[in-house]
Amino acid sequence: MKSMNPTPLAAEPAEASAPSPAPAAAPSARNLLKQLQQQFPAFRNCLPLAIGIDKQILARLPGTDRKTMRAALGIHTGSLRYLRVMEKATLRYDLDGNAGDEVTDTHRAHAKEVLQQRFKKEAERKKAEREAAQAEEANRLRQEKLLQLASKFSRNG
Numbered sequence: 001m002k003s004m005n006p007t008p009l010a011a012e013p014a015e016a017s018a019p020s021p022a023p024a025a026a027p028s029a030r031n032l033l034k035q036l037q038q039q040f041p042a043f044r045n046c047l048p049l050a051i052g053i054d055k056q057i058l059a060r061l062p063g064t065d066r067k068t069m070r071a072a073l074g075i076h077t078g079s080l081r082y083l084r085v086m087e088k089a090t091l092r093y094d095l096d097g098n099a100g101d102e103v104t105d106t107h108r109a110h111a112k113e114v115l116q117q118r119f120k121k122e123a124e125r126k127k128a129e130r131e132a133a134q135a136e137e138a139n140r141l142r143q144e145k146l147l148q149l150a151s152k153f154s155r156n157g
Helices: 006-017 021-024 028-041 055-061 066-077 080-088 106-157
Strands: 092-095 099-102
Touching: 055 066, 066 080, 080 106, 092 106
Parallel strands: none
Antiparallel strands: 092 099
């Protein structure tokens, strides 16, 4: 009977230890960002983040992988919503949503520039799509006319 007890006990630590490395290694940047949005008002409300917010995150969530955290921060600060907020922001905020330092003109200008580049790139992409569709339609009409001409001349010949 004693041999039965060690087996479940041995299985329990293996089971308990198996899930913990998986979540530690598995959380993607997007999953971490969702967690940050759930836990911290600055992320949830898309407030301009304080400089050094990464240190605050590591202090509050010590097991956080730095690379994943930086990727999550990049996704968040690169989002259109965040950039639009930064474009007009005057203050930065800590994780709890408390106001801190001012947003510099340089950072506002950078946000505006990134937004303009994105909108320009999107407009160029849409224009290229329209031009490709128009060229495809013109080619289709040309092929249709050629087929009509070929059938007309094949009947007379």
